[in-house]
Amino acid sequence: MSAITPTSLLTQPLGQLATTIAGATGVFHQYKLDFCCGGKQSLADALAKKGQDATPVLVALQQLQHQDAELPEWRSQPVKALIEHILERFHQRHRRQLPELIRLARRVEHVHANDLNCPTGLTQHLEEMYQELESHMLKEEQILFPMLAGGIYPAGPISVMEEEHLQHGDALAILDELTNNITLPQDACNTWTALYLGLKELKEDLMQHILLENEILFVQPKTIAKDDDRQMCCGSCQ
Known part of the structure; x- marks a missing residue:
């Protein structure tokens, strides 16, 4: 650009x-x-x-x-291709990330319960995040994504997903509060280090996931409207 x-x-x-x-x-x-x-x-x-x-x-x-590196320009790619990317890059990844992060958090909270830096409550918060995110992803996979792939952009379901994205953002803010902005104490053990490394990855992935959906996938391409107009004409322009 x-x-x-x-x-x-x-x-x-x-x-x-x-x-x-x-x-x-x-x-x-x-x-x-x-x-x-x-x-x-x-x-x-x-x-x-x-x-x-x-x-x-x-x-x-x-x-x-001024750098030469380029991100994939998803706005110019087919909707189905973006959906497949989101499913593989984010949905499946979140399903791998969260169970392991929950396991690590539970271990850290158990072993370091008396440490003032211990992220007390993190395990429960991650479990709640996983439950909410799984419900959200299933609704996208079973209802919204098939509609978008077919060229249908339903305002109601899209609004619901965007509202849930805001809730995911709130959950990330709580995650930061529980972990001092995912900052490791100086004497952190390997498990604690692995946990926070994974939390940073989850946060970055989830933010990128939401960005692609809000700013690109959920935005109806102008070509859809043109196609609809063409279907409604008398046919003399075909």
């Missing part, structure tokens, strides 16, 4: 920047800017809420614009 001025960067929504500038999500993770559930807010508004100086974020984003 062509270079964007700092002023233009500030006025664009985080979700749009995350899906058009390769590597932007890494910058947003670094500065704790919510680009998935909070993807509709502008970069300027997000920075203001955090009290964050805009300069280092803008410099990092402009540097990325």
Whole structure:
């Protein structure tokens, strides 16, 4: 994409920047800017809420614009291809991640219960996250995704999924609170280290998952409307 001025960067929504500038999500993770559930807010508004100086974020984003690395441009790919990517890259991955993270968290809470840094309550929170996320993914797999693959974009089900995405964002915020922003204590054992490494991966994956759905998959392509218009014409233009 062509270079964007700092002023233009500030006025664009985080979700749009995350899906058009390769590597932007890494910058947003670094500065704790919510680009998935909070993807509709502008970069300027997000920075203001955090009290964050805009300069280092803008410099990092402009540097990325000059790099050759490119993310897959899912907006130009068939909807079915994006759905398959989400199913394989995120749905199945979450189903592998969470049971193991729950096991590790249970072990850490048991062994280090007397440690002031122990993430007490993390196991229960992860179990609740897994239950909610599994229910969410099943609804997508059984109801919404087949409709989207068929060119149908139902406003009601999409709104429900977007609302649940906000709840997932809240769950990630609680995860940060329980783990001091997933920060390891200096004397952390290997199990604790593996747990927090996995939590960081889960957080990044879930945010990327939500971003792709909110900003690309759930947005009805303009070609759908054109196809509908063509089907409604008298046929003389065929």
